[in-house]
Amino acid sequence: MEDGERHQFMIFLLFSGERQYGLLACDIQQEEFPFFYVISLQIGLSLRYLEISKAEAARRREMTKDLEVIRERNRILGIMSANDELTGLLNLRGFTEEAKKFCHEEQEQRAYMICGDLDHLKEINDNWGHPAGNFALRSVAEILRGCIRSDDVLARVGGDEFLILLKCTEEGYQETFRKRVKDACIYFNEKSDKPFLVEISLGIAEFCSGPQTDIQQVIATADQFLYEAKKHRRKSIRRP
Structure with a gap:
């Protein structure tokens, strides 16, 4: 390390379920391990929620696009069902x-x-x-x-x-x-x-x-x- 001193790092796995998101390296004392272990679990859970939120937002955007397409198609079908094809007038x-x-x-x-x-x-x-x-x-x-x-x-x-x-x-x-x-x-x-x-x-x-x-x-x-x-x-x- 740049300070010339010896350091002891502990590595915590950031995960949720079977999904691994990364590692957390901490320069801590042995007695601090339980606290940082809980922190790493919370970070993993937060990352999982963030991933789910992004996926849901993407699904909502897709649903919005699909609804817009459906509305437009329904509008066109409505016009077609209410209009005469030959003259363009109402039927x-x-x-x-x-x-x-x-x-x-x-x-x-x-x-x-x-x-x-x-x-x-x-x-x-x-x-x-x-x-x-x-x-x-x-x-x-x-x-x-x-x-x-x-x-x-x-x-x-x-x-x-x-x-x-x-x-x-x-x-x-x-x-x-x-x-x-x-x-x-x-x-x-x-x-x-x-x-x-x-x-x-x-x-x-x-x-x-x-x-x-x-x-x-x-x-x-x-x-x-x-x-x-x-x-x-x-x-x-x-x-x-």
Whole structure:
């Protein structure tokens, strides 16, 4: 040693169970042995607890990452389950949830339920193929998107069927909206180079929102109006 004197060291094994963590070298007297032996056991136990704590912290971090992955996947699945694949609009499930939410949050507010139908989808598919039919359906989605506001709700709920929840408090707005959609279709068809016209029939039902509102009944009423409107559509959407 640097002090030139003789020293007596005692070596203590730092361990816990079968796990060895190191050695503790102590320059002590013989009578101090029991005390430092207990100290070495406590150090070994502390190191064991530290190791366990680090392992648990690592597991918690992994669990947090796994939960984040699960939440993200669930979010994506939720979007997929509530949206129409072809148009990106809500499907019937997503629309119904949004409509119920509106009725619970906005009580005693005038609104309009609109059923829309792409005219003569079967004719398009039969004469020009399903890609043409898909084009027409996506076109209807874009036309209707352009006719509503950002807080209105738009969905494709069937082959050629669309639903709109129009959150409008203006009385008698039905004809105004019909004209807006008709003008949008005319503008679209003027620009389109397709051999067919894209036209939309509408059934519109006015209702007052509230927790007791029967969304399915309101949709059924709008659908009945749509049935009447389809009687007046042209017989063919082939371009003249």
